[in-house]
Amino acid sequence: MTRLLFSLALLLLAGPAAADTTGPTHGIAMHGDLRLPPGFAALPYVNPAAPKGGTIRQAVTGSFDTLNPHIVKGVPALGLGLTFESLLTRSWDEPFSLYGLLAESLEVADDRSAVTFRINPKARWHDGTPVTADDVLFSLAVQRAHGTPNRRLFYAKVTTAEAPDPRTVRFAFAANPDGTIDREMPLLMGLMPIHSKAWWGDRPFDRTTLEPIPGSGPYRVASVDPGRRITYERVPDYWGRDLPIRLGQFNADRLDYVYYRDDSVALEAFKAGEGDVRREIDPAKWATGYDGPALRDGRILREELPHRRPDFARGLIFNTRRPLFADVRVRRALGMATDFAWMGRTLFHGVLARTASYYPNSELAARGLPEGEELRVLAAFGDRLPPELFTRPFALPQSDGSGPAGSRGNLREALRLLAEAGWRVRDGRLTDSGGRPFAFEILLADPSEERIALEFARSLDRLGIAASVRAVDSAQFQARLERFDFDMTLRWWISSLSPGNEQLYYYGSEAAGQEGSRNLAGIRDPVVDAIARSIAEATTRADLVARVRALDRVLSWGHYMVPLFHSPVDRLAHWTRLKRPETTPLYGPLIETWWVEDGR
Template identity: 45%
Template sequence: MPLASAAEPMHAIAMYGEPALEPGFPHLPYVNPEAPKGGTIRLAETGTFDSLNPWILMGNPVWPLFTQPGIVAEPLMMRSLDEPFTLYGLLAETVETDDERSWVEFTLRPEARFSDGSPVTIEDVMWSYETLGTKGHPRYTVIWSKVEKMEQTGPRSVRFTFNTPDRELVMLMGMRPILKKAQWEGRDFGQSSLMAPIGSGPYIIDKVDPGRAITLRRNPDYWARDLPVTRGMNNFDTIRYDYFGDASAMFEAFKAGEIDVWRELVAARWEKNFDFPAMRDGRIVKSEITHGRPSGIIGLVMNTRNPLFADWRVRQAMIEAFNYRFINMTLSGGKDPRITSYFSNSELAMEPGPASGREAELLAPFANDLPPGTIGGYALPEGGERAIDRKGIRAALELLAEAGWTVQDGELRDAQGRPFSFEILLNQSGSAMRTAAETRQIVDIFVQSLRNLGIHPRVTQLDAAQYVERTNNYQFDMTWYERGLSLSPGNEQRLYWGRDGVTTTGSKNWMGMDSPAAEAMIAEMGQARSREDYLAAVRALDRVLTAGRYVIPVSYSRISRLAHRADLDYPEKTPLYGDWPGFMPETWWQEVK
């Protein structure tokens, strides 16, 4: 009998079909179950932090708690990095749902314990869900609004009944962190804090140097150390994260042996920048990790809340003026491919040319309101080999003229004589994918190109805290934007592109898009009962996003490039997602000499 219709407790659940691993599996396929325990790994991030509460909008949370779910506070179920969207029981012993997925029920493992030795209870689970849903970050509150009822159904079980038809909700409800209710009594959960949270995960927060460093210590009494889903994982005794002002300082620290792993994001630097003593004498080695995940979107985003960028013709003009070919050759030697859509590098990506079949059917009701190319096919301009791409400049000027902007006395103005003026906002600490120097170099070349259109934008660099404050409140015209996307896009897409994000602070809808077509495609993704219908909905969404011309995309890498200490190792089989949260440091270990 198929899983969806079984309506009986199961060890795992998949978005479509059945989990790859049957009950009683020995370990996840991408781990080394014999990995030795012990040692230390020193990692690094740029910027700073002022909060150990990553589950709310307020504050600048410490990075590992934000990006590595389960390392301190575990969810009921955990993802497999080798399957697009399958969850296996962690705190939850079993999961159960009906054929329509209108409800989901979880049963806790009786042995589940917090790091202080106290049991994880249904009371802790229900408090965590309600607190996150009412006081947490929008990524939690949006989903909570779709819960009709939460009820305890047994000594160790809880059921969530939904008020919205959305088949992904049963998955999302298994992925919320479970916190200890007693720790938060008398405290305001909505306020940022440096109080170390008590969770049930394999690591405990050991030392905190606010804004500068955090050290995690492996819990020797970790309750789940012998479960199949954790076997071979969480091998280091100590994980330390140091924070640096920018990526250049961080790289120098890596070369000096102060940190152990460096992710190189630019192919040209991978070939040229690793000739230093530790590399030459073998203390540092290079590893290339393949992956099958989408490119996501990386580039300069235009804020359509500003009327200046509300017109698609203006946004296309900015794309035409951005000479990608010259910029890519200048910065990376042209080694990495360009992002051609939000789901490039995967089967989820829109295909070249017109939409067809189910994809075209889904978009047809919105045809009159969609920008040109959404249904008929859209492709980015190639750019030229010289700094000034005259073809792109001509195309941009024509589009701007159609939108009511013409060059008057060397400056682009509208019919009332008002100049085309905007600000490009940058983070002086850089980003996850680019150093501050690289983003500034990209922007400087772009600004030079814009001057040929009579446009003279202001470029403002802010420290990380100010930058987060302004982007959370959408106080920018154009800024650097990075949004990683998974192989199982779903409800989180509303947080990225949904209309609520036009006014609700803290969403990832930095472009301010309000697209009924995008909303409909996301809803269709959640209700799809077959892989084929799901793919059609995602590809249709990809068309809406890409042809919406909200972001000027740059390049991405089909591999992850990691330089690391020679005695650090990882399993031979890497997961489908490759170097993704849950892979490093979770599956790595230190070789015993």
């Protein structure tokens, strides 16, 4: 077949000169070596002999209005990742290692300025047609033009995309302004979701749709009740079922997600047998909400499974696009009013840890004073960072746990900071120099979060601040988040053990102006940009950890959120007919490796 050259939406710049490669390989690690050798039998955290059959049901909260999870618009249904595949896929027992999936092998330039993928000849779409290089190039084009902001950010670095033959695709990448190469790009291209060019045809990729989209994955959509229920069926002739990277997974014949508006109702549905497994993030429900005949007679099991991944960096996030929260002294002051020790004991039964990092529960969290490579990274921006960042460890305000009245010392310090920022208490209310009151709204999607927000609002009232709490439905909440139409919201960021380009999507200045990005706080800081950008350039694990800790320290001292709590364990409840492998991977339990006993 003649050489195919795929031009992207804009004229592509000339790619870098061909670099030396190490030859075809079965995978790639972001740093260091792959743990699994060529020809490995199966992943270490699966049961390769797990039986197939049965149904796994989950009672979940919220709603959905699209079956395309790769665009900004809409709220996608849960489980769609099981219908789509990428050229490579992760081992969840390594920080960031990818192994061949749609691609049977890859060749990477020694400097990572280019990558070539060789597509597995067995790879098939659900209609039986082969996955080709043309599909890969199409997927790049449509996601570069219409995909989520993070993907558009990543894929903009591709300077050349070409297909020498129907089973081979090559990407080359632009150098950074300083001449360095983003070493994460070969992995990010390996994780790009692949769509069928033939199926999309004239269909608009950038619109929500409830028409099932055929993929190449182990499941396909069987039925849809918009916003209420989605059911997937296992593809019996799935092309990759015998791949070592797939053995022991996707064991249930059907997956059923039933949506409820309220999580308490979803919990009752699970207890009544309308769900088979449930992840619990609410310690209060974990402590008391599962009591009932099924738990007492052993038909429901509750398990706490430790994990070693960064947990959610969850907090009440300030929208610094609002002038009210533009001053760091104001943001810091608002984090001092609440007795979080009391809240943790009263609302969460004392089983959660207060979050003091953007990478909690991991080696990536900043600790003590900066030293070594981390200090070198931070010292380059010394004149633009708060001096105390170098002289004392970041620490959250300490409260005595006595109750809602809070710590008098913290309240005094908060009022001092607010006064420095131009706010004064007049007739019991905090006002600016023009007499305008300090008032704002906390936007929520989940009614169960109201107790946290209301307690926070009550504590602010002692400073003369009027904070109202508003919970909206999931569609309205998502639309307002995408437009950054909120003052404060209860949300989170989540990172892997190998953060990279997504950190610019979370915290970068460019993302702050992109609707739909995850830079909810509206952070625009050149120091954050520079450090976040350098993370993907790290050539060793030690350098990556140091740079992530530096970013963590800068973000923490920026007080972009009022941190809440996190857990070092995953709490899962399940009916005993569900079984799981003995080994739990680094990132925690994976439901796709579980199976239904006797296929029932």
